[in-house]
Amino acid sequence: MEKQNKSLKKGLRFYMHLYRMILIQDLKSKMSYRADFIISTIGMILTNLSGFAAFWILFRNFPSIKGWSYHEILFLYGFSLLAITPVQCFFDNNWSIYRMVYTGDFIKYCFRPVNLFFYFISEVFDIKGVGQFIFGVGVLAYAWNKLRIPCTPIYLFVLLMSVLSASLFMISLMNLAAATGFWIMGSAYVMIFAFKFKDYARYPITIFNPVFRFIFTFIIPIAFVAYYPSLFLVRADEVPLLTYLSPILGIMFFYLSYKVWMKGAMSYSGTGS
Amino acid sequence: MESVIKIEHINKEFKILKKREGLKGSIKDLFSRDYSTLKAVNDISMEIMPGEMVGYLGPNGAGKSTTIKMMTGILKPTSGKIIVNGKVPYTNRTQNAEDIGVVFGQRTQLWWALPVIESFNILKEIYRIDKKTYQDNLEYFDALIGAGELYQKTVRQMSLGQRTLCDILASFLHNPSVVFLDEPTIGLDVSMKSKIRELIRALNKEKGTTVILTTHDMGDVDALCSRIVIIDKGKMIYDNSIEKLRSFFGDYRTVKLKFNKKEEVMQTEALEKEAEDLQSFLKSQFKGAKSLSASVDDKWISVLLKEDEVHMMKVINCIQEKKKIRDMTLEEISTESVIKKIYEGDIQ
Numbered sequence: 001m002e003k004q005n006k007s008l009k010k011g012l013r014f015y016m017h018l019y020r021m022i023l024i025q026d027l028k029s030k031m032s033y034r035a036d037f038i039i040s041t042i043g044m045i046l047t048n049l050s051g052f053a054a055f056w057i058l059f060r061n062f063p064s065i066k067g068w069s070y071h072e073i074l075f076l077y078g079f080s081l082l083a084i085t086p087v088q089c090f091f092d093n094n095w096s097i098y099r100m101v102y103t104g105d106f107i108k109y110c111f112r113p114v115n116l117f118f119y120f121i122s123e124v125f126d127i128k129g130v131g132q133f134i135f136g137v138g139v140l141a142y143a144w145n146k147l148r149i150p151c152t153p154i155y156l157f158v159l160l161m162s163v164l165s166a167s168l169f170m171i172s173l174m175n176l177a178a179a180t181g182f183w184i185m186g187s188a189y190v191m192i193f194a195f196k197f198k199d200y201a202r203y204p205i206t207i208f209n210p211v212f213r214f215i216f217t218f219i220i221p222i223a224f225v226a227y228y229p230s231l232f233l234v235r236a237d238e239v240p241l242l243t244y245l246s247p248i249l250g251i252m253f254f255y256l257s258y259k260v261w262m263k264g265a266m267s268y269s270g271t272g273s
Numbered sequence: 274m275e276s277v278i279k280i281e282h283i284n285k286e287f288k289i290l291k292k293r294e295g296l297k298g299s300i301k302d303l304f305s306r307d308y309s310t311l312k313a314v315n316d317i318s319m320e321i322m323p324g325e326m327v328g329y330l331g332p333n334g335a336g337k338s339t340t341i342k343m344m345t346g347i348l349k350p351t352s353g354k355i356i357v358n359g360k361v362p363y364t365n366r367t368q369n370a371e372d373i374g375v376v377f378g379q380r381t382q383l384w385w386a387l388p389v390i391e392s393f394n395i396l397k398e399i400y401r402i403d404k405k406t407y408q409d410n411l412e413y414f415d416a417l418i419g420a421g422e423l424y425q426k427t428v429r430q431m432s433l434g435q436r437t438l439c440d441i442l443a444s445f446l447h448n449p450s451v452v453f454l455d456e457p458t459i460g461l462d463v464s465m466k467s468k469i470r471e472l473i474r475a476l477n478k479e480k481g482t483t484v485i486l487t488t489h490d491m492g493d494v495d496a497l498c499s500r501i502v503i504i505d506k507g508k509m510i511y512d513n514s515i516e517k518l519r520s521f522f523g524d525y526r527t528v529k530l531k532f533n534k535k536e537e538v539m540q541t542e543a544l545e546k547e548a549e550d551l552q553s554f555l556k557s558q559f560k561g562a563k564s565l566s567a568s569v570d571d572k573w574i575s576v577l578l579k580e581d582e583v584h585m586m587k588v589i590n591c592i593q594e595k596k597k598i599r600d601m602t603l604e605e606i607s608t609e610s611v612i613k614k615i616y617e618g619d620i621q
Binding site for chain 2: 017018021022025028029030033034104105107108110111112113114115116119123266268269270
């Protein structure tokens with residue numbers, strides 16, 4: 001009976017405390033592979049710089065795309081970098097599912113009295129994402145200034161909320177892609193494919209043809225990774241309903257992806273030994 | 274006393290896709306899925322009492338891991354009932370995990386890049402072990418096998434033996450009522466094996482933890498288990514004390530012989546031929562002795578006989594008259610050959 005009560009009390013505080021603890025330990029161990037840490041950080045910066053260079057060259061030649069100015073698109077670009085930071089920093093372990101399922105190592109996560117999704121995801125904090133975050137903040141601040149968006153606490157709060165809900169879409173998309181690893185062998189390709197979509201996320205949805213517009217809104221909802229949530233700030237006069245709904249939709253999508261992920265993980269029973 | 278684990282008539286079936294051969298067959302497989310059922314576990318029942326140490330044996334693919342997975346809640350039995358610590362493991366896996374410890378093969382459950390003590394600290398939080406119990410356990414482990422010097426080492430720097438040792442300690446850290454050890458001594462050297470056996474025995478005795486041990490190493494069984502359960506092809510074929518098994522085979526004797534110097538350099542086939550000849554010769558001499566057999570055992574020719582059928586001295590005399598014996602040892606039947614005999618279906 002005593003044990004029963006104990007397990008009921010495993011609430012948010014328990015998980016927050018545990019997460020902080022695992023995070024600190026993970027960072028400590030990251031530091032112990034110093035060369036790996038430095039090289040991957042440099043790699044991340046170079047990747048971002050080259051992405052930005054391509055973007056810049058594009059706008060040297062076209063001053064605007066479908067009525068979107070250079071600075072507006074730059075805003076979306078910075079916004080999308082912020083929105084994909086959480087998936088990179090906190091959900092990076094999703095990339096190892098297919099390997100762990102294949103080798104049978106995933107089974108070690110199945111014997112702990114904590115939420116399986118939490119336990120698996122908490123194990124890795126990917127520090128490379130931080131470089132991208134800083135880069136994103138710089139780009140966003142520059143565009144913010146050029147677009148003359150007021151810099152008041154309310155606007156910053158709106159920014160925070162919209163970045164958070166935008167990030168949920170990318171997290172959920174990657175959760176779903178990773179969860180395929182519980183059923184199929186080639187899920188690494190599914191993940192790479194899904195992650196590629198982040199490159200489309202940084203453009204306004206209006207530049208695509210109606211078919212893709214529909215797909216990117218309702219099927220693979222990457223339009224929510226930057227376009228819809230950021231409309232609040234960039235074009236406050238033409239905010240569609242979907243923008244208001246994006247936090248709710250984000251939470252729903254995340255919940256769905258979590259359920260699918262858990263279903264896959266619970267059906268996992270390891271390899272022979 | 275109430276049992277820790279109670280299993281009643283469990284079955285586990287797996288659906289397996291029948292694969293056709295060749296490329297054509299593979300393409301056909303894409304369209305028509307033809308399943309066959311494999312009974313991995315077939316009507317197994319057992320009851321395990323607190324503090325017992327049970328050796329769970331069987332050849333590869335017998336269904337050992339499947340049973341363990343059902344007891345830990347990873348797999349759901351197709352039919353039958355399992356109760357572990359008064360709970361059904363698969364309906365509430367997370368809760369069941371509070372009170373069990375698992376070491377699965379060579380897969381470490383510790384954080385690869387962290388010092389062991391940090392892994393233990395995280396486990397302390399996960400299992401909400403109170404401070405005193407935690408400290409007591411750490412000191413106890415240190416007193417037991419000098420684990421203290423391993424605490425600051427990171428897991429990736431450890432030898433396989435040290436890692437296994439730490440994994441076992443980690444599985445006992447929260448004082449679980451049952452610990453499942455799946456082949457804990459696989460791939461370890463002799464001294465590490467005995468160290469790990471010592472550790473398991475001490476933990477079982479002093480903490481009263483129930484231990485379920487699967488292994489292929491009969492040394493583990495001899496050193497640790499008083500009760501053994503043997504399964505083969507999903508069916509339970511033995512469940513009783515190890516003494517009983519030995520006494521059943523108590524009349525068996527093994528005589529190992531070497532006839533001339535050539536054995537050291539002879540091909541295995543030639544040796545086997547020689548053993549075969551010896552066996553047919555002995556069979557013709559002692560007509561009533563059904564169990565009498567000869568086989569090759571690591572450059573020795575080993576003769577197995579049963580004392581109540583024919584006396585050992587008679588057999589040795591008989592052989593000596595035919596050939597010159599250069600070297601000889603006598604052995605009681607080992608657990609290993611008993612198990613082997615059971616696997617091979619020699620007794621029911």
